[in-house]
Amino acid sequence: MKNIAVIGAGTMGNGIAHVFAQSGYKVQLIDISQESLQKGMATITKNLDRMLAKGKITEADKSRTLKNIATYTDLSKGVSTAQLVVEAATEQRDIKLGLFKELDAITDANTILATNTSSISITQIASVTAKPENVIGMHFMNPVPIMNLVEIIRGYNTSDETTKTVMELAKKLGKTPTEVNDYPGFVANRILMPMINEAIETVYHGVAGVEEIDTVMKLGMAHPMGPLQLADFIGLDVCLSILNVMYDGFKNPKYAPCPLLVNMVMAKKLGVKSGEGFYDYTVSKKAEKVAAQFN
Structure with missing residues (x-):
């Protein structure tokens, strides 16, 4: 897995894009607003500068991380090469259901569709897709670059293969993935x-x-x-x-x-x-x- 799409350039989305890019993945950061994308990239740059000042990364690390991120306002173009899509849009059920219905139509059959939702049913989100086995919860903690925990939430139809892939991916980001069941609010x-x-x-x-x-x-x-x-x-x-x-x-x-x-x-x-x-x-x-x- 090399290409990751992140939907939403807000607090959670830009943090998720940051950790993937810093770990060497090519990231397509997507938002409906160019202004939001600019703010998201400014936040990532500021957080990298903070890490640089503390000696946690080098100038080369910072440059490489930023080069790994491309921004898009067109959802279809942004997810076209993605092997994993992480949705980090507003915590509103209707918005997420609409996004996943659209993602189902424009992504490859093998693309994993993850949501960063902090409370909404993964099973319900997966129900609007034709490939619910590929849908999973990947709930990062805020601030994403600092917090180690990622709640991994299986929907009713999420496959073992999807779960294993996402668990291993979270570990490659230096995170601690913890599998929980799909009930309102999950555990955290x-x-x-x-x-x-x-x-x-x-x-x-x-x-x-x-x-x-x-x-x-x-x-x-x-x-x-x-x-x-x-x-x-x-x-x-x-x-x-x-x-x-x-x-x-x-x-x-x-x-x-x-x-x-x-x-x-x-x-x-x-x-x-x-x-x-x-x-x-x-x-x-x-x-x-x-x-x-x-x-």
Whole structure:
């Protein structure tokens, strides 16, 4: 396997493209917007520069990685030579189903179609294709270049051969693939999202403030990042989407999203990506914090 197509140049997509390209694969990075592709490539370059500054890669490694990535806005052209397609589009069921239906029609019969979905049923995604045995979940963790785990999720019809190929491929990327079953939220988010939701409930009911809750979890539970800061980092809209998938899938009220989370997403307070969530990430607020250190 030499040619990999990655659909989506956002946070997850550009990270996935980065690790494949750095591992020597030819990558076709695809997005509907040229602007998104430019931003994705800028992020990859910035992350490579950070690795270079830390002595983890050489200038030649950086140059080779960037040369391994080609960008496309045309889906058909982008996947034409791909032996594996990794979809990393928005975490919306209808978007993913539409993409996989189209991919099924324009890719070779032997092409493996993987999705980076963090919660949506692999079996359902595979159901819109004529080759469900080739469809699999390949859920990378954020930030992709740093995090070692990849959840490998088999759909009902995913073949042993497809699973073995993807497991071995993840190992070649220096990742640790872990096979899990196809249930809403899989393992990582089935455990993580209720914890984040409970942290939001704790704010909602006035038990403690945002920073206080995160401090308790960081110092008391040895978490590297508090759950509310992590929610901002993931994206509150993504957290809400995953909780809704689990709530719809299990019909269990413990997965029902907190009203505060729903309201924040409706108000477009999505976390880091929007500049404000449980914390303020705007330039002015950062400037205030820096100034406060000298007063």
